[in-house]
Amino acid sequence: MRPVTLLEVARHAGVSQATASRVLNGSPRIPGAGLTERVRKAAAELGYVPNAQAQALARSLTGLVGLVVRDIADPYFSSIARGVQHVAREHDRQVLLSCTEGDLGAELEAVTSFISHRADALILVGSQLTRRSEHDRLLSSELKRYHDLGGQVAVIGQARPGVDSVVPENRAGAAALAEALVGQGHRRFAVLTGPVELRTAVDRTTGFTEALRRHGLEPVAMVPGEFTRDGGFDACRRLVDEFGLARGRNGMCLLVVNDVMAIGAMACLRDRGMRVPQDVQVAGFDDIVTVKDHVPALTTVCLPLEEMGKTAMRMVLTDTARRRPRSMTVRGEVMLRDSTRLRS
Template sequence: MAVTLAEVAAHAGVSPATVSRVLNGGYPVAGGTRTRVEQAIEDLGYIANGPARALAAATSDLIGVLVHDVADSFFGILAGSLQSALAPGGQGGARRLAVVCNTEGAPAAELDYLALLEGQRAGGVVLTGGAVEDPEHTRALAARLARIAATGAPVVLCGRPPLPLPAGLPVATVMFDDRGGAFRLTEHLLTLGHRHIAYVAGPPGLSTTRERLAGHRDALREHDPELPAHCAGLTVHAGFERSAGYDATRELLRRGAPFTAVAAANDTVATGVAAALREAGLRIPEDVSVAGFDDLPVCVDTAPTLTTVRVPLREAGVLAAQLVTGRRALPPGGITTLPAELTVRASTAPPPATARAATRLPAATEGGRP
């Protein structure tokens, strides 16, 4: 039976008019009151679009695609591939409208977009990128996705771990082997002879960051049980932007501990790492090797070309499109893990016979930025 606006109002302890104002937006509602109403909507599973509730089994041709940042090449490639695959020529499938929702990595925005897609009776939802590892958000996200999937609309988690959802729902997970890829990258640096390996990790509390950092530490530990502790002071958490790589590398240089290689959270971060090293008078790879992750198109245009780990973004986009439209059956267990392959280029080499990695920033560059 449909949940009514009056029931939401009673649950929140406010008037129906207040609930309506919260739903419609554009009207001033006190922060605490708005929070109570939104929580009541979440608890009761209220959908503002009445016809959507009445036609719960019906869905539209709209496919919602949630990305952290559409301007980021990682998400742009993934979303573009997915969108193209939603209406492949010559396959006779119905055309689908992909609506890309830019969350900026904010958990609240993720939930808000899902609520809007639920109200629009979306025919499917694809969530891309690393998951925020917060138990409260995970529970709220799982509840919202379970409601969407219960209408028959497929849900695909792409590039993130599975969620605790009831069995039998049309939910698929497409994962990247981030841990294995990071292991192979660090193993490559160790094989070259590097022992002082700096690591510019992504933001803490994100599944992608955890997996890639774990793979890096696994490789260090397998080579020498003492290496993870030895390199711990050479690990810096930063964002996924170029400027984050630049700032993190300057911080490493300020700390003064020598390093002969830097593994970056992604390729964009690696370009910032390279800029900071060049500014400090260090050559790549003669003095310091640099490596990234993802294998974005920019990798073959950097000087030198960037050693990285190839994540199959285009393949993942096609697979997600097939799963969210039902063109491909759910795999056993609902999970597909795509490989992440080491791609060696010119930015990594054996460390110099006498490691001359800088221990501080030259005075001329203090406070500077390229």
């Protein structure tokens, strides 16, 4: 006779598998008395025998939180990590960091490793892909299994089914930036789009171009590149070489999908003898800490990066015995600075 599964108990009780797990596996994060009684009654009626390994995971609190980021050298990720760490210290938790360098296999390995070391919670930071892959399927399955056993999960970027999420409004922020620049008098634009397979890059590029089209404008060029300083340098170099960008009074405004790329683009322009903003204007996205001291100061969309990290950490520290995951959207604020200033 095959053993009764936790999923069968959950269905019999009319609750989620996560709720059933918290009741039967001894998690301190259990639901109210009514739900608890229903789950225990269903388990007794079906003859369910709890799994010892699942009970061990549900009951243990190691004080460890796994944080998975794409590139810790990028101030976008390090600022978020600082916010996570700040809240962790307040609650006597330790943060374990894994940097994937954009390797999808490394992301999955980090998650499985943190789970095997019984981290109480996981926070994943970074863009998802535009197309669902086998890696994404495996990762979602691993996160669901962990969550069903009582683990806490939050993502920063795009929402994932069944877990908490902190979601920056990339498309809306990019559109607001383009609108502000058109309002300043800019009429000729090029876009450094970032990696075409990342949803963050695609959403920001879409936001830029849709806003421009509302004013009857089209980018003269759209050049992809990596989400790095060197990626921005190389994309700008291709723009200069292939599209004939040259010195000229108020000739072109570059919309760049993140600040790190924008810094690389400005370095390329200096290398080619062009001045920002006198010859070419540049705008980025994120408002990373380093751009506040950059000369000229970079026009960008400010995201509260550290606060995003704090929010995700608070989410995973909160009891999640509920049916629906939480999702918080984060708006960006356009910051017009010297890098897009037009000469009068």
